Amino acid sequence: MIAAIRPSVTDFPVVVNLPPGGSGVGFAGITGPLPLDVTLQLGSSSSKLVLPETVVVPAGQTQTSFLMYTRDVLSTETVTVSSFWDGQLRQSFMEIAAPGFGGVINLDGANGSLRPTTVDLEFREAGLPNVLITKTVAVAPDGTFLTDAPSNRVFDVSVKPGHWLRRTVRFDTRPGAISGAAISLLNGDCNGDNTVSIADFLLLRQAFGASAGDPRFNPNADLNRDGSIGIGDFLLLRRNFGRSGDQ
Numbered sequence: 747m748i749a750a751i752r753p754s755v756t757d758f759p760v761v762v763n764l765p766p767g768g769s770g771v772g773f774a775g776i777t778g779p780l781p782l783d784v785t786l787q788l789g790s791s792s793s794k795l796v797l798p799e800t801v802v803v804p805a806g807q808t809q810t811s812f813l814m815y816t817r818d819v820l821s822t823e824t825v826t827v828s829s830f831w832d833g834q835l836r837q838s839f840m841e842i843a844a845p846g847f848g849g850v851i852n853l854d855g856a857n858g859s860l861r862p863t864t865v866d867l868e869f870r871e872a873g874l875p876n877v878l879i880t881k882t883v884a885v886a887p888d889g890t891f892l893t894d895a896p897s898n899r900v901f902d903v904s905v906k907p908g909h910w911l912r913r914t915v916r917f918d919t920r921p922g923a924i925s926g927a928a929i930s931l932l933n934g935d936c937n938g939d940n941t942v943s944i945a946d947f948l949l950l951r952q953a954f955g956a957s958a959g960d961p962r963f964n965p966n967a968d969l970n971r972d973g974s975i976g977i978g979d980f981l982l983l984r985r986n987f988g989r990s991g992d993q
């Protein structure tokens with residue numbers, strides 16, 4: 747016989763934020779005790795949070811605990827945890843926070859007002875070709891950036907914004923967050939083929955003297971990003987002539 751006032755699923759489940767590769771205890775329950783066991787269904791919106799599919803609140807009690815654990819993440823994930831019983835659904839949220847990844851990206855020679863404000867970072871498993879995740883990251887005028895990185899692994903991060911040569915640097919988040927990443931990019935690749943060569947010089951020469959808005963203006967030859975193609979751009983190209991970027 748069920749009590750006249752039906753208990754409902756409470757605001758449980760209660761979960762706490764966990765780091766990637768962590769474990770912890772959550773709680774699920776009902777508002778009032780029943781004289782019979784109550785089986786709650788649990789759910790997680792992410793495969794990165796593993797918890798039991800069901801938990802039992804024993805007869806006469808209002809809550810039960812369960813174990814949960816997290817897997818490694820490529821990026822910080824917010825996870826919805828749900829508890830379902832008798833047509834009633836309750837949800838709560840937790841975060842699996844990827845380790846911070848910050849430092850300085852030096853965009854060689856770009857001191858003008860058209861300097862890029864974001865770059866795309868490609869994250870790969872160390873030494874492997876396939877991209878795990880690409881993140882568009884804001885770069886402050888002083889070159890500093892802050893994002894997060896895949897947890898608990900050695901990875902390569904590559905960046906190739908426009909006319910800079912590609913740079914690939916290896917990092918390790920197994921000890922935790924990284925705050926002093928230094929990524930330095932060489933300028934001069936007007937045609938984007940990851941080498942500074944005669945082809946780039948020819949593009950620069952073609953646009954020489956042009957300013958933004960001019961049909962001859964080529965933004966990929968405006969190496970110092972000051973809005974016009976001039977001697978400053980030529981000097982940057984000459985400085986890195988013959989260089990190639992990383993894979």
Ligand SMILES: [Ca+2]
Pocket residue numbers: 934935936937938939940941942943945946
């Ligand atoms: Ca080139």
Ligand SMILES: [Ca+2]
Pocket residue numbers: 967968969970971972973974975976978979
């Ligand atoms: Ca320029």
